[in-house]
Amino acid sequence: MMFLDQAKIHLKSGWGGDGCVSFRREKFIEYGGPNGGDGGKGGDIFFEAVPGLNTLIDFRYTQHFRAQRGAGGMGSDRHGAQGQPLVIQVPVGTQVLADDEERTLLADLTEAGQRVLFLKGGDGGKGNAHYKSSTNRAPRQFQKGFPGQEMSVWLRLKLLADVGLVGLPNAGKSSFLNAVTNASAKVGAYAFTTLKPQLGVVSFRNREFVMADIPGLIAGAADGAGIGDRFLGHIERCRLLLHLVDAGGEAPTAGYDIVRGELEAYGAGLEDKVEIVVLSKCDTATPQKIAAVSRAIERRTGLPPLVASAMTGEGMEAVLAAVLAEMRPGENAADKQTGWSPL
Template structure:
């Protein structure tokens, strides 16, 4: 199961309490106050890393708390500070404050970016801090402050250069596996892909781009039919969309009609996403050797179409070069 959303509670550490202590030593009948301050509580940070790709670490763990500071001690010894809590999340994770109308706190789009979400409590003052000319032996100290807390919502949007769209069984997973080292599950039935898959496509001249495959989209997806719209967020960051069409769908549907369904569902989900540059890919041409079928589809679409066979590799190099050019078009 792919975990791309989570709701959690985070809390910074409390400050340690100040200490009440009076100096005691041989030959010193009335030692002064020597109670130390409490230590600061640990802060809570989120940090984007590249060795995670889901939010599965938050499955079943909803409470994340940093260490509290230790109390002060006699002999003017301050309490140790609580350790910070650094919560590692995949690049592309967005943080929202559920207590403030789902306000976005941060969008972690780069590796190594770290953001503090809760500040640790300040340590309390020991009685040494309150000594003065008019109060030479204070017998009180202050408590540490409570660390900040928040109810957060985490949402992951994968970061890729090109997103693959298509009906179930259009061959998107085969295309990703052909173009990259990614190995998604592939089978001859709809909805084989149940979660997003990223693949790195490498071209000559040390060029590369990231391709994202998401579960197939069917008509009515905007009303919750099928799986596709649950994962469309993962291609919102892409720069180019590749519509993968099956030349001869096994369900007898028309490839051109399928393209229109994809465009319609995309527009209903997000006009911004629908406005992204697109590349149309006509897959499985090895199953339609009659050129008139392919030419008819291309003619009816009325747009530039790249014909490929993800199984045999025919047309793959030309497609990848076209995607690269589209990504780097001024």
């Protein structure tokens, strides 16, 4: 399934039905009087977050949504039927933004089953029976239905995860995700193997939590270099960040500084999140190099990094135990997203 995390759509709620002009006409009954009914209310538009969805790809092919119009009033004091509401189903974690320069946040659907009334349908018009009075016995006035609301909005998906994997390209994030979850992220010996966010559910010590892997960051990502920082929005909701540093790389500490700089440039509180630094691919580095890199990282963070290898399994349990210790019991995205399945 193709992953899409942004889409622009156009919405239009239903118009109200027109009121009716009608008079009672029955044999042997004089002075029947007006009996035109009111028009029905137009359909509302709702957004609803549903489990099981993790992409906005459906909105690439369907971009216009219109709720049903209310039916017009009829004679014999019959009111028009209300227009059926339109419920637009979106993945959990979807934000609805205004189509303006500021991209103002209009709605944020963070829980499965959450439903938001977004656009109200127009009210129905009054029939001529509504205008009957002691001085106006045969009114021919009626009211047209009121128009619905109309606007264009942007949908932006921010995946719900407890732990976000960050690091340079080819730092071993996809291998780590595959090793600890049921995901099957693409792995390759070249940069930018991951081109879209990947999710997986970690089951460890009778607990479950969701882990997200995003494409790697390089120097200048905040200015659009590489894939840029577009996908960093998917870890804004994460409880903590798992920062993977390639222990066997040419300049591991410089790579750590680059990623931290890009997180700070992006903002949105990412630089303040709890961070666990892991020296990945430890099977490709000598003990002397691992010790040197550990000392350098500790000078930057104040804590010694963990050491792990997704290929051999060394240190993986210690990393998951550290993650579990940082998370508050009973509060994780896997519990809230029942029915969720990874990409």
